[in-house]
Amino acid sequence: MTRSAWKAEPAGPRSVALVGPYGSGKSTLFDALLASAGAAPKRQGTRSMTTELRLGHCTFMGEPWALVDCPGSVEFAYETAAALAAVDFAIVVCEPSADRLANLPVLLKTIEAAGLPHLIFINKIDTLAGQVREIVAALQPHSRYPLVLRQIPIREHDAITGYVDVVSERAYHYCSEDSERVALPNELRAPEQEALAGLTEVLADHDDALLEKVIEDIAPTCDEIFATLHKDQASGTIVQVLFGAAARGHGIFRLWKALRHDVPPAAETAKRRGIAPSDQPLVQIFKTVHAGQAAYAGKLSYARLWRGGLSDGAQLDGSRVGGLYRFVNGEISRIQSVGAGELVAIGRLENALTGAVIGDTAALAFPEPSAPVYAFAIAAKDRKDDVKLSGALRKLVEEDPSLSVAHARETGETLLCGQGEIHLNGALERLASVYNCQIQVTTPKVAYKETIKHDVKQHSRLKRQTGGHGQFADVVLEVAPRARGEGFSFIDKIVGGAVPRQYIPSVGEAAEEAMQKGPLGYPVVDVEVTLTDGSFHSVDSSDMAFRTATRSGIAEALAKADPVLLEPIDHVTVSVPNRFTAAAQRLLSGRRGQILGYAEHEGWPGWDDVEALVPAAELGDFILQLRAETTGLGSFARRFDHLAEARGGKGH
Ligand SMILES: Nc1nc2c(ncn2[C@@H]2O[C@H](COP(=O)(O)OP(=O)(O)OP(=O)(O)O)[C@@H](O)[C@H]2O)c(=O)[nH]1
Ligand SMILES: [Mg+2]
Known part of the structure; x- marks a missing residue:
């Protein structure tokens, strides 16, 4: 059986992001895909955790591609989100173990919300312990769309030595050159037919012609299946599952072929993103690098050219394009011009920030970074x-x-x-x-405050006689606590000019200044100061003298008024898959948190938001423990709620 030629013309530039849980082998796969397309980096570095996205350009079977290797760690999720906003397609790379899905459910939600077509590549198939279909079954609840397994494994002595492509019904053996075609093993005929029937049934759900055949028990042709598969995959309504071993170069060619067939053209992505067609170049920056490349100094903006063409030196909304670059064989390489749909690095766009859209006033959605934790x-x-x-x-x-x-x-x-x-x-x-x-x-300090518990009446007198002109001021102040959150207030109750009018504002200001640092060393809040009486001297009294008398009077009064420490309490919302809801509550209680309740996280079935009031002093390293106890999935948001009297705990 042959495939029909729905892609006679070579396609234009297309782009794919490699995303997935940390350590699943995205960078290894990125390198393997580039190597398979003859664009392996000239210099092989040692691989460690990816912390920022990497761009690689290549040509596969005469068609241009840009691949983006993304970090897996949730701490670098913004890079991944930015890449997903720029590409035509995503490969979700995971390991063949239901225990190591990590943030994959979150990723799938993000990708689905963006409407981005994607497939799942189960990597490290050489380490598979159980059955591939068990992995698919474990993944399915996390996907809004049906997962269809495109391959079934060939096993010899417990090792996976190749695969059968379910649609073409061809068998391949892994070898040093990726794979070679072999005869379909007899014992796999039945499982292959079963897998094909399952796949056809899923496809028939979206295709009436296919459904009719299934109902009438007529086997659809290979071409019909391919055509439906292609249509559904490109529109993102089904998700193909392929497998392989990036580190061994196994299954890479098969993956390339799937990309070649099923990644939608760049223009379709632009249409999906609501970009009006025009020749006017429209660029969106998805990453900014300063002095990052060994072979390049200065600012580089990684951009998707959503439409139009762009040449080096051209004007882009008042900025001059100071160089256009691709990343070929692991090295930055200068080019003269790029066409619509390409991912490209642009030099010296001094004013452009990540997310910026240049060339049109229309805003184009771009991810917001998560709040810091x-x-x-x-x-x-x-x-x-x-x-x-x-x-x-x-x-x-x-x-x-x-x-x-x-x-x-x-x-x-x-x-x-x-x-x-x-x-x-x-x-x-x-x-x-x-x-x-x-x-x-x-470690950041906690913004403690203090207040007082009792009223104090304080007489403060300044009297200095140094030579001729002296200093004199005399005030009677009442210092009293106010309710939490009411702040500072000054009341003037002077009658009969005991303190002359012109000095009274200075007394108020000095009283407020004295609140900047209380007897415990922190700012004093929620205190009322009343000036009830005083006296003055017609020559020696001054603004300065009244200020000094007030400040020392307040300091003395606060110390006597039973000062107490106030600590900031934050309102915290912890988001976790609901199997961790109880654990999250336990963690919060363990940090002196007062649980307010929990509810389903809006729009995320299976996830809960736990709300609590927690002392800020307990939140400094909370994220580390939360992630440790929720396989890295938990996150939280906080905002200041109120001040409360500190009763034990950290820091005091
Ligand atoms: N057994 C086996 N190991 C693999 C395979 N592919 C990658 N690895 C190993 O998995 C580890 C992680 O590989 P990376 O490619 O760095 O993973 P990553 O997904 O890029 O990791 P992050 O960028 O940190 O998220 C490395 O030790 C690889 O050698 C594979 O096919 N089989
Ligand atoms: Mg990596």
Whole structure:
């Protein structure tokens, strides 16, 4: 049987992102796909955890491709989300073990929400312990669309030595050149027929002509199945499952063929994203790199050219294109022009940020980085480097919007905020190696406050006689607690000019200033100060004298008024798959949290949101424990809720 020629013309440029749980072999597969297309990197580096997306260009069977290798760790999820917003298709790479799906369910939800066609590649098939269809069954509940297994394994002595392609009914043996065709083993005829019937049934759900044949028990032709499969896969209503072993180069050619057939043309993706056709170039930046490439210095913007063509030196909304680049054989290579649908790196677009759309006023959806869940307090080791550090931080955040820098007004600290320990350590490492900034890192301080429990009446008198002109002020102040959240207030109850009018505002200001640091060392809140009486001297009294008298009076009064520490309590929403809901509640309670309740996470069946009030002091490293206890899936959001009297716990 032969395939019909629905792709007679070579297709234009198409792009594919490799996504999936950490360590599932995406980078290995990326390299294997490029190698299979004759575009292997010239220099093979050692492979470690991927922390930012990588772009690779190649040609397979005369058609141009861009592949994007994405990080698997949730701490770098923004890179993955950005890549998914730029490509035509996704390969979801996973391991042949139901225990190692990690964030795969979340990824599938993201991909489905974006309407991005995708397939699943079960990698490391050489390590499969059970049955491939058991893996597919474990994956199915996480996919909105039916998963269809395209291949069944050939086993010899417990090892998988090849596969049968279910549609073409051809058998292949893995070999050093990927695979070679062999005769279909007799014992696999029955399982193959069963798999084909299953696949046909799924396809028939979307295709009336096929359904009719299934009902009438007529076997559809191979071409009919291919055509329906292609249509459903390209529209994303079914998800093919293939398998192989990237590290051994097994199943790579088969995967390439699936991509060649089933990845929609770039123009279709543009249409799906609502981009009006025109010759006017429309570019969207999906990654920004500063000085990142060994062979390139300066700013590089990775972009998808949604439509139109682009030449080096052209004007793009007032910015000049300062170089166009592809990544071939692992190296950056300059080109003169690119066509619609390509992924390309553009040099020197100084004003363009990640996510920016250039060439049209229409906004084009782009992922927002998740709110930070972890932070370091940072400072330049040498004060001289402060300016250098702030410039470097600006570039770092431009490169990675899931990183942010905040100035904590209350503690005076500069906070580097991000998605976890590895994420932030990576940023520090980059500050040191790329920007030559030596950083001192500390745990962020908690913004404690204090208040008082009792009223105190305080008489404060300043009387100095040094030579001629002296200083005199005399005030009677009442200091009293206010309800939580009411803040500071000053009341003037002077009658009969005991303190002259012109000095009273100064008394109020000085009282407020005195609240900046209380007897416990923290800002004082929710206190009322009343000026009830006083006296003055017609020559020696001054603004300054009244301020000084007030400040020392307040300091004394606060110390006597039973000061107490207040700690910030945050409102926390923890999101977890519901099998971890009880664990999340336990973790929160263990951190002095008061559980408010839980409910299903909106739009995410099987996930819960647990809400609680938790002291901020307990949240610094909460994400580390939450991820450890939820196989990396749990996340949380927090916002300040209120101040509460500290009763034991950390930090005091
Ligand atoms: N047995 C086996 N191991 C593989 C295969 N493919 C990759 N590996 C191994 O799996 C480990 C992780 O591979 P990577 O390619 O770095 O995985 P990744 O998905 O890119 O990892 P992150 O980028 O950190 O998410 C490495 O030790 C690889 O050698 C395979 O087909 N079979
Ligand atoms: Mg990787």
